[in-house]
Amino acid sequence: MKKTSRIFLGILGILLGLVWLFPFYMILTNSFKTPKGIFASVLGLPTTATTANYKNSFKALDFMNSLGHSLLITVVSVVIIVFFSSMAAYALQRNKSKLSGALLMLFVSAMLIPFQTVMIPLTANFGHVHMLNMWGLMLMYLGFDASLSIFLYQGTMSSIPIAMDESAELEGANRFQIFFKIIFPMLTPITVTVGILNIISIWNDYLLPSLVLPQTQYTIPLQMFFFFGQYTKQWHLALAGLTLSIIPVILFYAFAQRYIIKGVTDGAVK
Amino acid sequence: MKNRSLSFWLFLTPTLVALALVVFIPAIMGVFYSFTNWDGLGYTEMLGFKNYITLFHNSGFLAALWFTVRFVIVTVILLNVIGLALALLVTQKFKGSNLLRTIFFMPNLIGGLILGFIWQFIFTQAFTAIGKALHIAGLSGWLTDAKTGFWGLVIVTVWQMSGYIMIIYIAYLQNIPSEVIEAAEMDGASPWQRFVHITFPMIAPAFTICMFLTLSNGFKIYDQNLSLTNGGPYKSTEMLAMNIVNTAYSENNFALAEAKALIFFLIVAAISMLQVYYNRKREVDL
Numbered sequence: 436m437k438k439t440s441r442i443f444l445g446i447l448g449i450l451l452g453l454v455w456l457f458p459f460y461m462i463l464t465n466s467f468k469t470p471k472g473i474f475a476s477v478l479g480l481p482t483t484a485t486t487a488n489y490k491n492s493f494k495a496l497d498f499m500n501s502l503g504h505s506l507l508i509t510v511v512s513v514v515i516i517v518f519f520s521s522m523a524a525y526a527l528q529r530n531k532s533k534l535s536g537a538l539l540m541l542f543v544s545a546m547l548i549p550f551q552t553v554m555i556p557l558t559a560n561f562g563h564v565h566m567l568n569m570w571g572l573m574l575m576y577l578g579f580d581a582s583l584s585i586f587l588y589q590g591t592m593s594s595i596p597i598a599m600d601e602s603a604e605l606e607g608a609n610r611f612q613i614f615f616k617i618i619f620p621m622l623t624p625i626t627v628t629v630g631i632l633n634i635i636s637i638w639n640d641y642l643l644p645s646l647v648l649p650q651t652q653y654t655i656p657l658q659m660f661f662f663f664g665q666y667t668k669q670w671h672l673a674l675a676g677l678t679l680s681i682i683p684v685i686l687f688y689a690f691a692q693r694y695i696i697k698g699v700t701d702g703a704v705k
Numbered sequence: 706m707k708n709r710s711l712s713f714w715l716f717l718t719p720t721l722v723a724l725a726l727v728v729f730i731p732a733i734m735g736v737f738y739s740f741t742n743w744d745g746l747g748y749t750e751m752l753g754f755k756n757y758i759t760l761f762h763n764s765g766f767l768a769a770l771w772f773t774v775r776f777v778i779v780t781v782i783l784l785n786v787i788g789l790a791l792a793l794l795v796t797q798k799f800k801g802s803n804l805l806r807t808i809f810f811m812p813n814l815i816g817g818l819i820l821g822f823i824w825q826f827i828f829t830q831a832f833t834a835i836g837k838a839l840h841i842a843g844l845s846g847w848l849t850d851a852k853t854g855f856w857g858l859v860i861v862t863v864w865q866m867s868g869y870i871m872i873i874y875i876a877y878l879q880n881i882p883s884e885v886i887e888a889a890e891m892d893g894a895s896p897w898q899r900f901v902h903i904t905f906p907m908i909a910p911a912f913t914i915c916m917f918l919t920l921s922n923g924f925k926i927y928d929q930n931l932s933l934t935n936g937g938p939y940k941s942t943e944m945l946a947m948n949i950v951n952t953a954y955s956e957n958n959f960a961l962a963e964a965k966a967l968i969f970f971l972i973v974a975a976i977s978m979l980q981v982y983y984n985r986k987r988e989v990d991l
Binding site for chain 2: 455
């Protein structure tokens with residue numbers, strides 16, 4: 436490539452990058468302004484920066500509580516999904532029969548059904564048995580997210596030779612030992628992918644938790660929704676709240692960037 | 706691992722039970738309820754196709770469908786053009802191209818609900834300020850009518866999702882053997898000719914995937930719709946997913962909402978499958 440065109444591309448890249456970052460600049464700078472400051476200049480940097488907005492919205496959002504619920508629900512759900520869907524994929528992949536072919540089709544076909552189609556009977560049923568809480572929600576995530584996870588796991592598992600299983604069997608290992616001691620550790624790269632895809636979708640989910648969770652178990656998106664409704668015209672507080680809610684995601688991205696991009700690519704391309 | 710072995714079923718049972726409880730049983734019940742006057746607790750009457758007739762008459766469904774179809778057409782085109790353009794940009798060798806990937810992808814990690822709130826501030830406050838400074842009247846009052854609300858939703862979606870589409874195109878762009886490009890360069894092909902005759906045909910599978918994702922995702926958008934415009938003013942920006950949720954939980958018309966949800970399922974499934982079928986055929990022809 437010629438030098439001039441490389442410089443041109445660099446400049447184009449910088450400009451586009453700035454356009455992409457503009458929304459973040461807006462909420463970050465304005466979250467430090469007073470209401471008057473926002474009114475005086477939306478686009479400029481804050482003249483007198485205040486951290487009061489953060490203190491107030493931290494309290495109003497009950498931030499530590501909603502962060503705790505988000506973390507608990509995401510971590511437990513993802514662990515359950517990884518654990519059970521890898522086991523299911525193992526059973527289906529290592530047993531070539533009509534039945535397991537049909538079961539795999541069943542899992543794949545579930546991916547076609549949009550959430551709205553099942554949400555009303557689903558919440559009614561769970562309501563009847565008093566499972567409209569975070570434990571019910573975790574079970575729901577297993578049901579909704581198992582399909583893609585099994586699909587990803589079983590594709591990878593087909594490249595692990597069955598001789599591995601057989602030699603372990605000769606040594607006297609049972610099925611659980613074979614799976615957990617030999618097969619599952621070999622699946623680590625795809626486990627990272629499955630984990631990341633599920634972490635992103637569960638962490639950010641709004642609609643399902645809004646139908647399931649009682650107010651005492653609100654996650655960050657839910658808390659944000661009600662917080663925003665309360666402070667519609669008080670942008671200084673709303674923006675500080677928004678910024679707070681984004682911080683955990685940005686930290687996660689900063690630490691796991693490489694895995695996230697790879698995981699998302701694998702998940703979409705496979 | 707044989708069908709009849711105990712371990713086969715032990716390995717499968719937890720996910721099968723969850724799938725049945727969460728997807729299949731509710732789906733079957735939903736089909737049944739859509740023919741009744743179900744109110745979320747029970748039903749007293751079988752209505753036959755009455756809910757299905759109602760949804761095509763004056764229930765907001767057609768308006769939401771038309772709004773959603775227009776939205777999907779515009780976003781599918783924009784996301785694929787911009788996503789591919791970004792992918793081509795960041796796969797060139799220049800300083801900072803890796804950082805750019807990170808930046809373009811970032812909005813994807815933040816939930817749609819939060820993104821909608823962020824942009825609500827930008828449309829209502831920042832756009833107004835920029836409009837005043839530059840004396841462009843059209844920048845004030847965004848989200849207050851159906852037209853600007855439509856474009857607001859388009860902008861949020863493009864900002865959010867083009868980085869995602871970008872990384873899928875990158876994955877395929879990197880698989881093109883460099884000898885092929887070099888050979889074309891030697892033969893004197895211009896960059897545009899190289900793109901049209903080599904790059905574009907070679908990433909046809911990426912195009913199939915991205916079309917599928919942008920299409921099905923566009924139909925299902927809810928969170929951004931809720932937090933950006935909440936369907937307003939006067940339901941003029943209400944999309945399909947939101948129309949169904951509101952019919953159920955705001956109007957308490959559960960049976961009608963279920964009928965709408967089933968039509969929604971048929972539309973999304975039919976369009977997605979047709980799209981994949983035609984694009985796959987195109988891939989083979991090449």
